[in-house]
Amino acid sequence: MAQGALPGFRDFYPQELAERAYIMSVWREVARRYAFVEYDGPPLEPLELYTKKSGEEIVGQLYNFDDKGGRQVALRPEMTPTVARMVGARANALRKPVRWFSIPQLFRYERQQKGRLREHYQLNVDIFGEASVAADAELMAAALDMMRAFGLGHDDVRARVSDRRLLRAVLTTIGAAEDAHEAVFAVIDKVERTPRAVSEEKLRAAGLEESATGKLFELLRVRTAAELRAVIGTTNRALDERLAEIEQYLDFTARLGVGEYVQLDLTIVRGLAYYTGIVFELFDAKGEFRAIAGGGRYDTLLASLGGVDLPALGFGMGDVVLGELLRARGLMKSAARPVEVWVAGGERTVDLQKVMSLAASLRAEGLAVEYSLRPQQIAKQFKAAATAGAKRAVIVPLATDAVGGTEYTIRDLDSGEQTKYPDADAVVRALAAAPGAR
RNA sequence: GUGACCGUAGCUCAAUUGGUCAGAGCACCGGACUGUGGCUCCGGGGGUUGCGGGUUCAAUUCCCGUCGGUCACCCCA
Numbered sequence: 204m205a206q207g208a209l210p211g212f213r214d215f216y217p218q219e220l221a222e223r224a225y226i227m228s229v230w231r232e233v234a235r236r237y238a239f240v241e242y243d244g245p246p247l248e249p250l251e252l253y254t255k256k257s258g259e260e261i262v263g264q265l266y267n268f269d270d271k272g273g274r275q276v277a278l279r280p281e282m283t284p285t286v287a288r289m290v291g292a293r294a295n296a297l298r299k300p301v302r303w304f305s306i307p308q309l310f311r312y313e314r315q316q317k318g319r320l321r322e323h324y325q326l327n328v329d330i331f332g333e334a335s336v337a338a339d340a341e342l343m344a345a346a347l348d349m350m351r352a353f354g355l356g357h358d359d360v361r362a363r364v365s366d367r368r369l370l371r372a373v374l375t376t377i378g379a380a381e382d383a384h385e386a387v388f389a390v391i392d393k394v395e396r397t398p399r400a401v402s403e404e405k406l407r408a409a410g411l412e413e414s415a416t417g418k419l420f421e422l423l424r425v426r427t428a429a430e431l432r433a434v435i436g437t438t439n440r441a442l443d444e445r446l447a448e449i450e451q452y453l454d455f456t457a458r459l460g461v462g463e464y465v466q467l468d469l470t471i472v473r474g475l476a477y478y479t480g481i482v483f484e485l486f487d488a489k490g491e492f493r494a495i496a497g498g499g500r501y502d503t504l505l506a507s508l509g510g511v512d513l514p515a516l517g518f519g520m521g522d523v524v525l526g527e528l529l530r531a532r533g534l535m536k537s538a539a540r541p542v543e544v545w546v547a548g549g550e551r552t553v554d555l556q557k558v559m560s561l562a563a564s565l566r567a568e569g570l571a572v573e574y575s576l577r578p579q580q581i582a583k584q585f586k587a588a589a590t591a592g593a594k595r596a597v598i599v600p601l602a603t604d605a606v607g608g609t610e611y612t613i614r615d616l617d618s619g620e621q622t623k624y625p626d627a628d629a630v631v632r633a634l635a636a637a638p639g640a641r
Numbered sequence: 642g643u644g645a646c647c648g649u650a651g652c653u654c655a656a657u658u659g660g661u662c663a664g665a666g667c668a669c670c671g672g673a674c675u676g677u678g679g680c681u682c683c684g685g686g687g688g689u690u691g692c693g694g695g696u697u698c699a700a701u702u703c704c705c706g707u708c709g710g711u712c713a714c715c716c717c718a
Contacts, residue, residue, distance in 0.1 A: 584678085
């Protein structure tokens with residue numbers, strides 16, 4: 204067996220690259236519709252950029268090394284620190300809100316598994332400088348419009364939304380002490396893949412009363428704001444504020460046309476990281492795959508990284524899980540550009556020369572042209588044209604003999620329809636005038 | 642980092658209880674088809690059976706190690 208790519212890394216053969224290009228083209232197109240503009244940063248960053256935000260533990264999960272100048276560097280595992288730096292550096296000059304997106308290749312030194320490699324391309328969409336929930340709704344709409352653009356309807360994809368501040372208010376309301384919240388978050392984050400008895404035990408250890416635990420499990424099953432209000436029963440000012448906000452958010456997403464995808468789901472916590480407000484994850488409705496995308500609001504991150512104090516929110520969407528889902532649903536397309544015209548001619552070098560001249564003229568018109576690089580039987584050339592997926596073929600008359608006449612023929616390889624032209628110029632004019640040879 | 646399962650041509654797989662078992666289909670290349678393709682027929686290239694040891698008269702088939710793959714845990718992108 205020949206040496207393959209490193210574990211967790213991918214070779215992109217033309218077919219796979221065409222699929223990747225398709226995914227990226229959809230990302231870019233929808234991002235454009237939402238007026239997000241593209242940026243990029245360096246794939247290699249100072250190690251410190253990541254340890255400062257996530258602590259030293261993260262180093263075990265990074266591709267890092269000392270460069271020849273003795274600097275500690277790392278292949279970027281995420282884009283947020285980079286974009287935070289970039290925005291911070293020009294915060295005053297940028298028109299707010301800042302709407303940026305990027306499609307970086309990210310790296311993570313971790314054992315690979317389904318939907319998770321050591322490298323992937325991840326769309327990052329962020330908004331900086333806007334604290335309103337309208338921005339949260341806008342972000343969600345962009346993510347879901349991408350799903351729609353890929354052909355994934357609300358029967359295929361679910362957007363599960365929560366809000367950390369809402370969850371805190373809920374916890375307080377049901378009687379969970381402030382200092383137990385973090386521990387409760389951790390339990391909630393894993394509640395779906397943990398036996399209930401285990402979760403209950405952990406909640407008890409965190410100091411929750413039996414009644415509060417029961418209430419919490421009820422609340423985690425809630426999927427609308429109205430249900431939440433009904434289940435929790437009592438209310439208070441902090442809870443009211445948060446409920447009003449999430450309700451407005453849900454209304455906004457509906458106004459933006461993606462309401463049927465969105466549901467409230469307090470089990471969504473998004474790790475333990477830097478999120479401060481509304482958080483969300485996109486899943487396939489059947490629950491076969493990992494999260495397709497995830498994100499939320501991180502209003503304090505820029506300031507904590509030593510930059511400006513700007514509210515911020517964003518989401519990431521990787522190409523791996525999305526690709527798996529699209530393939531499984533028969534929705535994967537390819538951005539491959541096929542051969543538009545195949546030029547066929549006789550079996551001698553003089554014939555090949557005529558073929559080359561015509562090919563050059565057609566290429567000058569912008570057409571994708573291929574031909575047999577060595578003189579061969581015309582049947583063979585047609586076989587090659589078919590295999591290449593060419594849309595049309597041009598048959599060049601023999602250079603010397605008059606067999607077959609002196610006219611050029613354009614043949615539609617799908618329909619078999621043929622048209623004759625007196626000379627090469629006429630062929631070029633005909634093909635250049637009728638592009639769309641896809 | 643931990644655990645389970647798996648590893649035969651580019652792909653999908655076959656090879657009786659270890660004994661001509663290294664094969665088939667697809668793909669690729671060539672020929673049948675000396676001015677027209679995708680069909681058909683024929684032929685060809687390509688594998689030290691992931692790699693390295695061991696057991697045995699004999700291993701693809703058993704054992705160990707290693708590398709790789711898949712899945713789960715950890716963690717999260």
